[in-house]
Amino acid sequence: MTVNGRPRLSDTERCVDEVIRRVGKTITLGLPLGLGKPTRLVNALYQRAKDDPEINLHIFTALSLLAPSGASSLEKRFMGPFAERLYGDIPELQYARDVLKNRLPPNVQVSEFFFKAGSYLNNRNQQQQYISTNYTHAVRDLMNLGVNVVAQMVSPGELHDAPGMVSLSCNPDLSLDLLPLLREMEASGAPVAIVGEINRQLPWFGRDAAIAEDQFDVMFEHQASEYPLFSAPQMAISSVDHLIGFYASTLVKDGGTLQLGIGSLGAALVHSAILRHKNNDAWRAVFDRLKVAECFPLAVREGGVGPFEKGLYGCSEMMVDGFLYLMEAGILRREVHDNADLQTLINDGEIDEQVSLATLDVLRREELIDSPMRARDVAWLQRHGILQDAVDFKGGRLRVGEHSLDTNLDDIESREAIASLALGERLTGGVALHGGFYVGPKKFYQSLRELSDTDRDRICMTSVSFINHLYDHQFGDQRLKASQRVHSRFINTAMMYTLSGAAVSDGLEDGRVISGVGGQYNFVSMAHELPDARSIITLRSTRNTKGTVVSNIVFNYGHCTIPRHLRDVVITEYGIADLRGQPDEQVYLRLIRIADSRFQRGLLSQAQKAGKVDAAFRLPASWLNNTPESIAKAFAEAGGKDWFPAFPFGRDFTDQELALGQALNKLKVKTATRRGKVVTLLQAFRAKDEQGRYTELLQRMGLSQPSGLREKLDQRLVILGLQLTENPPDTGNSKA
Missing domain, CATH: 3.40.1080.20 (Acetyl-CoA hydrolase/transferase C-terminal domain)
Structure with missing residues (x-):
């Protein structure tokens, strides 16, 4: 498929070939923060670097998201089905997984300026490669690092009456500043490659986020990239x-x-x-x-x-x-509106969202428009919805269908005609x-x-x-x-x-x-x-x-x-x-x-x-x-969970997972010290589900029929955790 004379490639290997053809084998790759990473493309480029030690790949980004997996055996049992349900259809960022496991090849370096909270606390390599910068300085620092490739997931415009356009959607944050700078580099003789990956799951946003597709040098499109977006589950509000x-x-x-x-x-x-x-x-x-x-x-x-x-x-x-x-x-x-004078008048109550002749009078008084109105006045008024789009300005007059109106705001008849035929109803173009x-x-x-x-x-x-x-x-x-x-x-x-x-x-x-x-x-x-x-x-x-x-x-x-x-x-x-x-x-x-x-x-x-x-x-x-x-008392008197529920906006966890999550958290707190671990293990050996109250929960954890000492201990720990959440000890230190 070709858009605006540029091909959309359906093979990631061809995309990687084109990137290397354009910039060579020394690649400083800038990736969006969080969601907008083009996973298929990045994985292909990273794999090429792993296969070819002559490639020097430096990835600069933030928030490289991975599905949670859990550390302990119980956490892995808990997170496995949950992660499969939420992330099973989403390709994993291979470089991020290798970073987590400390197995990056020597010719690949990953630098981030923002981590998922706590994810790399004990990862020495990432702690050493971390770049401390304000978000607004990240583009500057990218340029100083010598970025020559930028890759981003985008939403196509064909379904949104915007042929030839793509939306940066979730990540115009740095790209809008970065892409023009890369083109300046290119104009000065430095090779660059700007690469996109089409994903129709990505919501479309216009305005500043919509840019011409031909701003990209390479665009990847394949059904395999129509994968779901990486989600961050709703967390309970205590x-x-x-x-x-x-x-x-x-x-x-x-x-x-x-x-x-x-x-x-x-x-x-x-x-x-x-x-x-x-x-x-x-x-x-x-x-x-x-x-x-x-x-x-x-x-x-x-x-x-x-x-x-x-x-x-x-x-x-x-x-x-x-x-x-x-x-x-x-x-x-x-x-809000993109004109400071107009916005100030709104703030001061001089005009409001409802358009009237008084709106024109205030704008004239503030010398934002003239009377008689000129072409630039009419265009400005139309941009903000004060005059209707159907109004034309020809020969110094307003044309509305078969009507020709004088633009003199001091003339009573002209004012009445403008009010009845040309004025819009409300200000338009505002952003909430x-x-x-x-x-x-x-x-x-x-x-x-x-x-x-x-x-x-x-x-x-x-x-x-x-x-x-x-x-x-x-x-x-x-x-x-x-x-x-x-x-x-x-x-x-x-x-x-x-x-x-x-x-x-x-x-x-x-x-x-x-x-x-x-x-x-x-x-x-x-x-x-x-x-x-x-x-x-x-x-x-x-x-x-x-x-x-x-x-x-x-x-x-x-x-x-x-x-x-x-x-x-x-x-x-x-x-x-x-x-x-x-x-x-x-x-x-x-x-x-x-x-x-x-x-x-x-x-x-x-x-x-x-x-x-x-x-x-x-x-x-x-x-x-x-x-x-x-x-606890103030919360109860305020209406408790009736007015302040734990999940007011919905949740991704099932009832079983909520119960198990509370139990595992309780165990984590109890085993935070060496003494706590010993005491908890002794209690777990005595914990039993004699009445079968936890059968379904144990099935969810894959522990209904444990085999081996490890699984039997895990089962007892889960039972203990569930019992503790039902009957928390009165220590005076528990969180409300």
């Missing part, structure tokens, strides 16, 4: 997560802007925002029960308690599935969500494919250089972005937070990388640059490490992602800490206030010893109820 999400929802301002990340904390916020909008009485009851206005006045001062009457605009490097739920709920509906990339559950991809043309056009997948910061000449100027991003709430997560106000989000103090900086620094910094914007860091107050509960709010830490001078708002399940512009003593105390009470005295003692808090300060009694028991 009571702790729900409370964090609820507090965050109090800070979202109607008529504002929202940025979110992936995970249960982001999903919890989306759920609470929808509850606030659609069941406001129930939401307000929780607001009052938690005494938010009294304890955390920032929510009243800069957030809101009512439904989202004006709606929100989304501007997020990652389009999580939660944005679709916000759109369906009627919350994500504030549309700008996104850079997406990864999500299987259901999410199906919803994207089924979007109406109207809703799809309200989403603009575009470059991170537009989304993640203000200073960009190619994709919108600073004034335009500031006019669109009013009352921004940039909501991100952290692993730990120090009392001085530094966030730890991507790595450990020994230098090992958990994930990466991504765009977090950009959004936090932007919150300090935009008027009315706030950076909100969410984190759970504690975590369980080797069987011991430890605080995520710490006195200090030997690594930080966000430095303390960018401190702003921090939320745990115990409330909101407003840190912006506060003196150090207040920052320390406000963070201690939302820490778990088991650690408050120790944190205060360290702060006082360092001279950061007055030695005479004592913890108020009202701060000392930050316990798992109080969370």
Whole structure:
């Protein structure tokens, strides 16, 4: 098949041959973050490099996704059927599997700037090859590395009235910036190859994401590449997560802007925002029960308690599935326009989405159009829907069918004629969500494919250089972005937070990388640059490490992602800490206030010893109820699972898998220490399913009829785990 004079090849080997013909055997391959990797093509190129040691292949990317497999024998039994169900029809990234198993050939190097959280924590090769960079600097760093090949999965335009076009869909994030730079390299004499892989499972997005297919040098198309998209399953939202999400929802301002990340904390916020909008009485009851206005006045001062009457605009490097739920709920509906003057007039209430003669009068007053109108005025007004598309401008007059209208806005008859024949009904071309990339559950991809043309056009997948910061000449100027991003709430997560106000989000103090900086620094910094914007860091107050509960709010830490001078708002399940512009003593105390009470005295003692808090300060009694028991009580009083379910947006796990997952998690916690392992094994030897209550669950694990000592022990462990989840011990340290 040929499109625009360029062939679509159906053989990956021929594609690899063409790449090598164009650039030679020294290949620096840039691949999209996450979903958009063209797996068939990449596997073919990687296999060629494995077969031919003369090829030097350096892969630069982020988030190389693999199906989960589990570490222990029990985890493998649990994950096997689940992974087969979700990922069995998806080809695996062979280089990523070899990276995980430390078996890359010596002529292949893989560098990533963002890991799937924790996936390479103990992989020395990847820790050594990790490149630390802001998301917005990744293109610069790719160019410095000498990238000469870019490969990406794309969606074809034939089925979307866009022949000759393809959509970058899930990953215009870096490609929109990178492809022109590669063509500049080529023009200067450096060989390059831009390669695409057609996949009709990939949802189509137009606007910035749609580019001409002839921008690619090689395009691969084969039925074998029409494979399902790699999905990220919905994770359960705990009571702790729900409370964090609820507090965050109090800070979202109607008529504002929202940025979110992936995970249960982001999903919890989306759920609470929808509850606030659609069941406001129930939401307000929780607001009052938690005494938010009294304890955390920032929510009243800069957030809101009512439904989202004006709606929100989304501007997020990652389009999580939660944005679709916000759109369906009627919350994500504030549309922004690509003209700063027009957007400012909308923000100020000078004009609204409904078009009238008053719209023309305001635009004329602001000298955005002239009277009589000129050709450029008419074209500009049509682009924004203020004049109908059917209007022509000829000979200095508006032509509408058989009618010829004067464009003098001071003439009463002309005004009446324009109003009745030429004016549009509403502003058009607005965008409710700008996104850079997406990864999500299987259901999410199906919803994207089924979007109406109207809703799809309200989403603009575009470059991170537009989304993640203000200073960009190619994709919108600073004034335009500031006019669109009013009352921004940039909501991100952290692993730990120090009392001085530094966030730890991507790595450990020994230098090992958990994930990466991504765009977090950009959004936090932007919150300090935009008027009315706030950076909100969410984190759970504690975590369980080797069987011991430890605080995520710490006195200090030997690594930080966000430095303390960018401190702003921090939320745990115990409330909101407003840190912006506060003196150090207040920052320390406000963070201690939302820490778990088991650690408050120790944190205060360290702060006082360092001279950061007055030695005479004592913890108020009202701060000392930050316990798992109080969370359980607050959650129950707030309506519990009736209002705050574990899976408000559906799930990929079956009922059996949920029960088994809880049991395995319980066992993992119990066996985190050497003593815990011994005790758990002794308990497992005594665990029996005498009444056959767990027969189906044991069948799911392949342990209904164990053979051999290993399987018999695994069966007993599963039975013990199930018994523990049904009858958890009262230790006082269990999570709510």
